[in-house]
Amino acid sequence: MRKKRVATVSLAGCFGCHMSLLDMDERILELLQDVEFDRSPLNDLKKFTRRCDLGIIEGGCCNEDNVHTLRDFRNNCDVLVAVGQCAIMGGLPVMRNAIMHSDDPLRECLEEAYCSSPRVYNPSNQIPNDPALPLLLDKVYTCVDVVKIDYQIPGCPPSGDVLWATLSALVRNEPIDLPYDMVKYD
Amino acid sequence: MNKTMRITVDGRKIRASPGQTIMDACDDAGVYVPRLCDVEGLVPQGSCRVCTVKADGHTVAACTEPAEPGMKVENDTLEIKNYRRDLVRMLFHEGNHLCPICEASGRCELQAMAYRLRISQATKYPYLQPVRPVDASHPDIALDNNRCILCGRCIRASRDVDGKHVFEYVGRGIHKRIGVNAENLAATNASIDDYAMSLEVCPVGCIIRKREGFFAPIGARQFDREPIGMDVETRQEHHVPKRRPDPAFGNDGTK
Numbered sequence: 001m002r003k004k005r006v007a008t009v010s011l012a013g014c015f016g017c018h019m020s021l022l023d024m025d026e027r028i029l030e031l032l033q034d035v036e037f038d039r040s041p042l043n044d045l046k047k048f049t050r051r052c053d054l055g056i057i058e059g060g061c062c063n064e065d066n067v068h069t070l071r072d073f074r075n076n077c078d079v080l081v082a083v084g085q086c087a088i089m090g091g092l093p094v095m096r097n098a099i100m101h102s103d104d105p106l107r108e109c110l111e112e113a114y115c116s117s118p119r120v121y122n123p124s125n126q127i128p129n130d131p132a133l134p135l136l137l138d139k140v141y142t143c144v145d146v147v148k149i150d151y152q153i154p155g156c157p158p159s160g161d162v163l164w165a166t167l168s169a170l171v172r173n174e175p176i177d178l179p180y181d182m183v184k185y186d
Numbered sequence: 187m188n189k190t191m192r193i194t195v196d197g198r199k200i201r202a203s204p205g206q207t208i209m210d211a212c213d214d215a216g217v218y219v220p221r222l223c224d225v226e227g228l229v230p231q232g233s234c235r236v237c238t239v240k241a242d243g244h245t246v247a248a249c250t251e252p253a254e255p256g257m258k259v260e261n262d263t264l265e266i267k268n269y270r271r272d273l274v275r276m277l278f279h280e281g282n283h284l285c286p287i288c289e290a291s292g293r294c295e296l297q298a299m300a301y302r303l304r305i306s307q308a309t310k311y312p313y314l315q316p317v318r319p320v321d322a323s324h325p326d327i328a329l330d331n332n333r334c335i336l337c338g339r340c341i342r343a344s345r346d347v348d349g350k351h352v353f354e355y356v357g358r359g360i361h362k363r364i365g366v367n368a369e370n371l372a373a374t375n376a377s378i379d380d381y382a383m384s385l386e387v388c389p390v391g392c393i394i395r396k397r398e399g400f401f402a403p404i405g406a407r408q409f410d411r412e413p414i415g416m417d418v419e420t421r422q423e424h425h426v427p428k429r430r431p432d433p434a435f436g437n438d439g440t441k
Binding site: 089 | 287306
């Protein structure tokens, strides 16, 4: 049986879920018997070299680059797995969608972060607008809002155990059956 | 009429006394019916519908439906479980339930109910992401309405136990929310010692007791090891009858 090809990416996330992948500890060696990594920050491959069986998405979409990357993953992966609360329901970045009493939440958020906050040093008093920066979206979108997601693994981050249980079941085409103490939303 | 009767829950015969609701009879027999808006010591309200069961073929709220002799109740069936899953999912999608940043995570009944019902995969509902204010005016208590599931437990606790009427429902439909009895919470006569502000009343992290957050470490929190409802399922061994306000004493029979 050929090895399953896996691609991973961190969108609007903190890389905590990727750190949690490493929390599988020595089981990652066992996983590597059946799996090879394609595009992933773990091997620093920036583009797909060929079609993958499994795409692992960390984080939701907060800018247009996230959306392009996520669509690229959908087009190049057979199965997409959203990993962690940010990918599933927006997580911490989604808090900017609900800034209180504001008609223009994104502008208010950026002004607070770059201009008006008392501890900010920003002599130009401008919000960064370099053309190289990806365009921010009006709000943070979950992965499900943008593409079809086949499975999700909740957690912030999901433990190494739940990642191992889910990914090893997916790689071996077995049903996913998680015990009570593995599914966590925090 | 004063004789105890028998009802059948998922094929198991249990005893019920006249006037008892299906849920109280189940609790006394050690059968857990999932619930969010109902809590021991308060008058049942039947608003969250998570305790929905099938009684003789009709879907009813177990916390308000009186038990009747020979009643056949379906509680732990796939159909009922799927109703409950959808109800709990909708609660998650209606408010802003950010478990990673919530102080109540690990002791939150909404979260624990989702764990118990094994909700882990994507749903068909959109996240509404409402904009709701936070009231941190009171020196000892903060209210984060983003997490409110409108169970009304604080309303009943304040009205029936504390006799204060601090909380009440405001608005209708999707605009319904919990309001306080003044401009803000600091302007009411609410106190941190009120039963309504105790940890057991708010099932989520809406009523925040200031300077007490994160008192239990991850792994030692209420629902980290044991699913919600374990206390009811082990109740029979201790023979502890369920507390309910006595109607003879009006609404203040609990304390």
